[in-house]
Amino acid sequence: MKQTLTRPGAPSLWIDMAGAAPQADAPVSTGAPLERDLSVEVAVIGAGYSGLSAAYALQKRGVQTVVLDANPVGWGASGRNGGVVSSKFRLSFPAIERLHGLETAKTMHRLAHDGVRVVEQFIDEFKLDRARFEHTGSLRCAHTERAFTSIRAEAEWVKQKLGDTTMTVQSRAEVEHETGSKAFVGGVLSSDAGTILPLEYVRGLAAGLTRRKVDIYESTPVLEMIRSDGSGGVTLRTPNGTVRAKQVIVGTNAYSNLTPATAAYQRELVPFRSAMIATERLPAGLDDRLMVERRSYAETRRMMKWFRKVDGRMLFGGRDAFGKEGQTAGFDALERAMVELFPDLAGVRVEYQWSGYVGMTFNSLPHVGRSDGDTTFCLGYNGAGVAMASLLGQHAAALALGEKPELSLLAAPGLNPVPFHSLRAPGVRLVAGWYQFLDALGV
Numbered sequence: 001m002k003q004t005l006t007r008p009g010a011p012s013l014w015i016d017m018a019g020a021a022p023q024a025d026a027p028v029s030t031g032a033p034l035e036r037d038l039s040v041e042v043a044v045i046g047a048g049y050s051g052l053s054a055a056y057a058l059q060k061r062g063v064q065t066v067v068l069d070a071n072p073v074g075w076g077a078s079g080r081n082g083g084v085v086s087s088k089f090r091l092s093f094p095a096i097e098r099l100h101g102l103e104t105a106k107t108m109h110r111l112a113h114d115g116v117r118v119v120e121q122f123i124d125e126f127k128l129d130r131a132r133f134e135h136t137g138s139l140r141c142a143h144t145e146r147a148f149t150s151i152r153a154e155a156e157w158v159k160q161k162l163g164d165t166t167m168t169v170q171s172r173a174e175v176e177h178e179t180g181s182k183a184f185v186g187g188v189l190s191s192d193a194g195t196i197l198p199l200e201y202v203r204g205l206a207a208g209l210t211r212r213k214v215d216i217y218e219s220t221p222v223l224e225m226i227r228s229d230g231s232g233g234v235t236l237r238t239p240n241g242t243v244r245a246k247q248v249i250v251g252t253n254a255y256s257n258l259t260p261a262t263a264a265y266q267r268e269l270v271p272f273r274s275a276m277i278a279t280e281r282l283p284a285g286l287d288d289r290l291m292v293e294r295r296s297y298a299e300t301r302r303m304m305k306w307f308r309k310v311d312g313r314m315l316f317g318g319r320d321a322f323g324k325e326g327q328t329a330g331f332d333a334l335e336r337a338m339v340e341l342f343p344d345l346a347g348v349r350v351e352y353q354w355s356g357y358v359g360m361t362f363n364s365l366p367h368v369g370r371s372d373g374d375t376t377f378c379l380g381y382n383g384a385g386v387a388m389a390s391l392l393g394q395h396a397a398a399l400a401l402g403e404k405p406e407l408s409l410l411a412a413p414g415l416n417p418v419p420f421h422s423l424r425a426p427g428v429r430l431v432a433g434w435y436q437f438l439d440a441l442g443v
């Protein structure tokens with residue numbers, strides 16, 4: 001496709017913090033496009049958390065693997081996100097139990113926490129100190145009494161039914177002390193969560209894989225997937241070379257429509273634009289008062305905003321379905337929302353604005369499965385993919401090798417035959433508008 005395939009990442013705080021180049025200690029096999037024909041056992045498309053974690057699992061099993069990305073490592077959501085490492089799904093555990101029974105809720109609960117364990121394992125194994133993972137927990141801040149009652153009940157349910165004691169209720173005063181905002185009536189702290197520098201994390205994964213001799217070709221869009229007739233396997237055509245592979249893993253998530261070769265995977269998703277802003281360094285008085293425990297924080301509104309502090313700056317994010325990536329729409333609204341919650345930030349300058357696409361799914365859960373005998377995919381993290389994509393990439397690798405990891409509700413029977421494309425843009429706007437209306441009413 002056209003020139004939009006390769007372009008610099010959004011000018012984010014992460015890019016400035018990490019520097020333009022990969023980590024200095026990374027041997028440089030990343031960065032180069034593919035310029036020859038080669039054969040491997042498994043080819044992975046996408047060098048975000050999904051693809052790289054799949055490549056890691058394959059490398060661990062001694063499977064010859066190559067990773068191809070149309071862009072630099074972490075150009076997609078993995079290099080742009082808020083860096084909140086969470087152990088939950090968008091669908092709550094009580095809702096999972098109501099719909100699918102207690103045993104399923106227990107398995108899903110374990111999978112959610114497995115995601116955090118995988119992040120920890122990568123940090124240790126690849127020595128990713130620069131990613132600054134902090135297991136500080138995540139505080140959900142209730143914007144109304146009704147929302148507070150609901151998240152309190154959920155914390156109690158998780159404790160009683162799943163034996164999970166990592167969620168604790170915080171009073172209005174405690175939330176005010178922690179966040180520095182008077183806007184909340186209480187909250188629930190999940191201690192098995194944390195924060196990370198997302199771009200450092202994804203680059204660190206790539207560097208670790210490169211050290212282990214996994215080739216990662218950047219600026220290498222897969223333009224076509226050609227099925228072999230009869231003999232099995234797939235040939236991936238890229239601008240200057242081909243890869244012949246017995247199996248392919250697709251980790252392209254909300255950017256799947258970069259080329260027609262992977263566009264079918266977008267059918268599983270409703271891509272939603274998610275935007276972030278970061279302020280200048282806060283003056284000392286404010287820095288001491290806001291978000292003193294350095295956790296991640298999220299509101300209970302449907303069109304949820306989240307925030308955290310990084311290097312003395314306030315980071316504030318939210319989903320904004322109303323503009324295309326690269327447009328400024330949404331950033332002003334985000335700044336207004338930030339000042340509403342933190343009036344003291346009124347005079348503080350916003351220095352960074354960036355956005356990216358998250359892959360939402362209609363059942364609010366990620367999907368991992370085989371799209372045919374040669375191809376496996378994982379996607380649809382619903383805005384919570386740092387831990388989950390790190391986990392599901394590994395499960396996708398296992399599926400590709402014919403193993404049967406326990407996936408519970410995350411198992412997708414195949415690619416959705418019904419494209420959501422036609423309903424997508426207007427549908428997303430409609431739902432987002434409705435949610436904003438309900439949030440404004442406080443219901």
Ligand SMILES: Cc1cc2nc3c(=O)[nH]c(=O)nc-3n(C[C@H](O)[C@H](O)[C@H](O)COP(=O)(O)OP(=O)(O)OC[C@H]3O[C@@H](n4cnc5c(N)ncnc54)[C@H](O)[C@@H]3O)c2cc1C
Nearest residue numbers: 046048049050070076077078081082084222356384385386
């Ligand atoms: C602004 C924002 C904030 C977020 N905040 C959080 C958060 O705080 N916590 C959290 O857990 N999650 C968050 N998320 C979600 C999280 O970032 C994603 O779920 C996760 O990064 C998905 O990783 P991935 O590897 O599946 O996809 P991506 O990281 O998007 O990678 C997909 C890659 O595929 C490549 N690609 C696509 N098509 C092709 C092709 N045909 N050929 C070759 N390459 C191709 C792209 O170039 C891209 O690099 C956020 C997302 C955004 C956008």
